Amino acid sequence: EPSEGNEEKSFAISLASMVPLLDVEKQLIEILENYVKKLEDKVVFLKALGDEMVEENLESLKDPEGYVSNPLNSFRLIRRLQRDWINIEAYIITHKEENEYVEAMAAHHKQMPTSIDLQDAVEGIDRLQTVYDLEIDAMANGILNGKQYKYRLSSLDRYTMGVHLFDQKRYQDALFWLYSSILSYQNNSFNTVLDFHKTKIFELYAESLLELNRPKDALTAISRAAELNIFDTRLLKRKNDIEMLAKTHKLVPQEQRGGEPTDFQLGCRGNFSTIPSKLYCIYNTTTTAFLRLAPFKMEFLSLDPYIALYHDVLTDREIVTLKDLVKTNLKRATVFDKYQQKNTINHERTAKISWLPDDSSNTTLGIIQKLADMTGLNTSGWEPMQIMNYGLGGHFKEHFDFFNFSEMSDVEQGGSTIFPNIRTVVSPRKGTALVWYNLDNALNADSRTLHAACPVLAGSKWGA
Numbered sequence: 082e083p084s085e086g087n088e089e090k091s092f093a094i095s096l097a098s099m100v101p102l103l104d105v106e107k108q109l110i111e112i113l114e115n116y117v118k119k120l121e122d123k124v125v126f127l128k129a130l131g132d133e134m135v136e137e138n139l140e141s142l143k144d145p146e147g148y149v150s151n152p153l154n155s156f157r158l159i160r161r162l163q164r165d166w167i168n169i170e171a172y173i174i175t176h177k178e179e180n181e182y183v184e185a186m187a188a189h190h191k192q193m194p195t196s197i198d199l200q201d202a203v204e205g206i207d208r209l210q211t212v213y214d215l216e217i218d219a220m221a222n223g224i225l226n227g228k229q230y231k232y233r234l235s236s237l238d239r240y241t242m243g244v245h246l247f248d249q250k251r252y253q254d255a256l257f258w259l260y261s262s263i264l265s266y267q268n269n270s271f272n273t274v275l276d277f278h279k280t281k282i283f284e285l286y287a288e289s290l291l292e293l294n295r296p297k298d299a300l301t302a303i304s305r306a307a308e309l310n311i312f313d314t315r316l317l318k319r320k321n322d323i324e325m326l327a328k329t330h331k332l333v334p335q336e337q338r339g340g341e342p343t344d345f346q347l348g349c350r351g352n353f354s355t356i357p358s359k360l361y362c363i364y365n366t367t368t369t370a371f372l373r374l375a376p377f378k379m380e381f382l383s384l385d386p387y388i389a390l391y392h393d394v395l396t397d398r399e400i401v402t403l404k405d406l407v408k409t410n411l412k413r414a415t416v417f418d419k420y421q422q423k424n425t426i427n428h429e430r431t432a433k434i435s436w437l438p439d440d441s442s443n444t445t446l447g448i449i450q451k452l453a454d455m456t457g458l459n460t461s462g463w464e465p466m467q468i469m470n471y472g473l474g475g476h477f478k479e480h481f482d483f484f485n486f487s488e489m490s491d492v493e494q495g496g497s498t499i500f501p502n503i504r505t506v507v508s509p510r511k512g513t514a515l516v517w518y519n520l521d522n523a524l525n526a527d528s529r530t531l532h533a534a535c536p537v538l539a540g541s542k543w544g545a
């Protein structure tokens with residue numbers, strides 16, 4: 082069970098909270114390099130010690146008796162063997178360098194992600210893959226929606242995805258990741274240090290195939306695993322079991338993968354068909370008197386239900402201020418759970434948030450005034466402003482709420498706000514504000530305003 086404090090870190094849930102991890106890694110690398118340096122010093126010292134002794138030793142062996150016949154030599158020989166060699170041995174086995182390394186690392190352990198953080202990260206990658214229907218091997222090779230990025234997932238990264246999906250009983254998806262893991266596996270010392278061997282991948286690949294009712298293929302895979310590790314009796318036994326299964330197996334129709342994409346997925350992929358509309362843009366000079374002096378650029382996205390996108394609402398300066406105000410205060414967002422009747426951490430919403438009271442700065446007061454001008458509504462009784470930052474694959478599943486969302490970042494890929502019931506998608510654009518009403522004139526919830534945030538594929542999404 083994670084402690085409160087650990088859970089609060091939730092590194093994968095907001096990109097902002099991942100940034101300090103880069104500094105942690107920098108320090109870990111320094112500790113490692115420091116350790117290597119000390120080992121090198123040790124090697125240099127021991128080498129010099131050997132070099133110093135070897136010469137005299139060779140010399141002495143040419144005429145052993147002559148050598149020991151000198152009393153100084155024989156005294157030195159006795160003393161060396163009785164003391165020096167024992168001390169050298171003691172010096173070698175002190176593990177002073179190792180102890181220092183372990184000590185230095187201990188100070189950093191509490192800054193490091195937990196297994197829960199890894200789980201969040203794995204789910205983020207899986208969400209991106211499924212929502213955007215990305216090809217797994219391409220994604221693993223650094224291609225996101227056709228765009229090649231510099232870094233790729235390692236074989237172990239891919240295996241980690243496979244393990245997760247296997248545990249989720251999503252065997253077909255697990256197969257793709259494991260296959261990609263096998264293809265990218267390298268027999269290098271790093272994998273040896275990590276205790277990551279190809280056998281492991283083949284074995285899980287075989288188990289996934291077995292779950293998918295493909296025992297003959299499973300047998301091929303487990304045989305590869307067994308070949309790679311011929312002394313592993315457990316593997317051998319498993320191979321025999323699978324061999325039996327393959328012999329007695331009758332063909333059963335295979336389960337189909339995936340199924341139809343949901344409206345959410347279709348919308349996020351940009352696959353809603355666009356119907357020509359009579360929508361238009363205006364300068365809004367009328368909602369309040371102030372707008373006659375400073376009109377808002379307004380784009381209608383839907384007239385019924387009413388959804389409008391305002392452009393250039395937040396300035397870069399305001400955005401910097403808002404981010405600064407919340408920087409150290411972002412907490413994992415919760416969702417009200419109607420069964421438990423309380424706010425809970427929920428995989429339907431992966432972002433970190435911070436509440437900003439109206440009077441936390443002139444900037445917040447100014448922004449609230451803009452919202453008042455935009456909507457013509459009385460701002461008393463509003464919820465305070467909430468600043469949010471999404472994490473790895475961060476999203477917010479379909480929900481209802483009233484009524485305004487301001488973008489504080491451009492997002493490289495993904496992260497659209499989507500209204501699946503009216504097939505409307507809005508890409509995040511820095512400084513814009515989205516306004517809608519979630520109630521109809523009779524004050525009933527208007528189901529057409531159901532909305533969600535698509536997972537962020539690349540970039541950091543901030544909103545208010």
Ligand SMILES: O=C(O)CCC(=O)C(=O)O
Pocket residue numbers: 477482486496497498499532533534535544
């Ligand atoms: O991030 C988005 O696009 C929408 C966020 C949202 O709907 C909310 O925070 O209530």
Ligand SMILES: [Fe+2]
Pocket residue numbers: 480481482532
């Ligand atoms: Fe919302």
